[in-house]
Amino acid sequence: MARSLILFPTSVCDSRCLHCFYYEAVDAPKNRTRLLPADTRKLAVAMGRIKDLSLSGGEPILRHDLEALLEPILRIGRPRSITLPTGGLHAARVERAARFILRMLPETHLTISLSFDGPPEAHDRIRGVPGAYPKQRRRTICSPTSRSPVFSISSSSRRCAR
């Protein structure tokens, strides 16, 4: 069994974090090649069972067809743990994806990974999005999906030199 799969569904992102590891490239038109459900089907067949699935980006949740991309990986790979990082600006989409994942794999441990970069003003400045902090706190953490016993929300804080 392959240990882990790290999937970048998109490079599109609506944040502009100062700590972004590819700040200059994120959301650049030349990087907007599209991963298709047919691609993830091939990938899933080639990999077979996997232990962990980590999504990355860009902001993965900005893919409107995220569920279609994930379906073959969840069905064939059946990962035991899944991590979905998000800037927390699209709570309804996060909830939709979380419900989809847990419907397909009720025993999988799903972690929604949120970053808090400091107090509200610092967080918004570092993220490059005015109002990001209250939006993230108010909406995402209150998701009803959080009642699931296999669901957890992790948050991390970072120091940024810029």
Ligand code: SF4
């Ligand atoms: S949310 Fe992630 S991908 Fe988007 S700018 Fe911030 S660090 Fe980069």
